[in-house]
Amino acid sequence: MGSAIPKQYLMLGALPMLRHVLDTFASASVIAHTYLVVSPEDGYIDALLADAPELSDRVTLLRVGGATRHQSVLNGLHALQDHVAGDDWMLVHDAARPGLTVALIEQLIAAVGADPVGGLLALPVADTLKRGRDDRVEQTVERAGLWAAQTPQMFRHALLVQALEQARQVTDEASAIEALGLQPLLVQGSTRNFKVTLPDDADLATLILNRTP
Numbered sequence: 786m787g788s789a790i791p792k793q794y795l796m797l798g799a800l801p802m803l804r805h806v807l808d809t810f811a812s813a814s815v816i817a818h819t820y821l822v823v824s825p826e827d828g829y830i831d832a833l834l835a836d837a838p839e840l841s842d843r844v845t846l847l848r849v850g851g852a853t854r855h856q857s858v859l860n861g862l863h864a865l866q867d868h869v870a871g872d873d874w875m876l877v878h879d880a881a882r883p884g885l886t887v888a889l890i891e892q893l894i895a896a897v898g899a900d901p902v903g904g905l906l907a908l909p910v911a912d913t914l915k916r917g918r919d920d921r922v923e924q925t926v927e928r929a930g931l932w933a934a935q936t937p938q939m940f941r942h943a944l945l946v947q948a949l950e951q952a953r954q955v956t957d958e959a960s961a962i963e964a965l966g967l968q969p970l971l972v973q974g975s976t977r978n979f980k981v982t983l984p985d986d987a988d989l990a991t992l993i994l995n996r997t998p
């Protein structure tokens with residue numbers, strides 16, 4: 786992102802990116818509670834939460850973030866060990882996906898709630914895919930059956946801890962579950978739930994969020 790402040794604190798419209806995400810989870814009645822994992826050195830979160838006293842009953846801050854997403858998620862799950870049951874469902878979401886809606890959360894839970902494995906929001910790939918090398922096309926990759934993984938990703942606490950503890954470095958929870966030989970359920974997500982990665986993405990996210998407050 787190349788921003789002066791961590792990207793999750795960039796203003797998107799009137800609110801920081803992370804606040805949009807927290808407000809969405811807090812207003813979803815299907816969500817029992819939200820645990821927010823930040824780095825122990827995070828110098829921005831106190832001001833964000835001070836501006837949102839209405840979130841205090843719905844959000845608990847865990848200053849246990851790690852060097853990677855994988856480690857942050859696992860540290861967060863470990864911190865909850867004594868507060869949740871092994872079969873409680875956990876929805877893991879990126880701070881960098883502020884376009885999530887309550888409706889998408891509800892759709893994920895409705896689809897996955899009775900599944901023995903768990904699942905994730907994802908979108909079927911629509912573009913023709915090229916594998917590149919040195920800025921030249923090396924190969925066109927067959928796109929049939931390919932999905933782009935989004936978040937939330939929803940798995941039971943005990944299974945997810947086991948999977949993340951055993952997995953090599955993974956970039957999402959589903960990969961760790963797959964490494965156990967299980968097949969997470971793919972649930973249709975939305976283009977608005979994209980991951981803010983490049984500077985232009987912040988402008989696009991602002992447009993989307995302004996359209997649907």
Ligand SMILES: Nc1ccn([C@@H]2O[C@H](COP(=O)(O)OP(=O)(O)OP(=O)(O)O)[C@@H](O)[C@H]2O)c(=O)n1
Pocket residue numbers: 786792793822850851852853854855857858878879880881882980981982
């Ligand atoms: N050490 C880390 C890195 C990332 N994340 C989470 O993983 C999400 C997706 O990662 P991404 O935003 O792509 O990673 P960053 O490394 O934070 O950002 P960038 O790729 O833009 O450098 C983040 O929004 C954040 O919620 C985390 O919990 N702990």
Ligand SMILES: C[C@](O)(CO)[C@H](O)COP(=O)(O)O
Pocket residue numbers: 854879933934935936956957958980
């Ligand atoms: C979890 C994720 O957003 C699914 O697409 C993605 O894998 C995060 O990866 P990153 O490497 O942390 O951007």
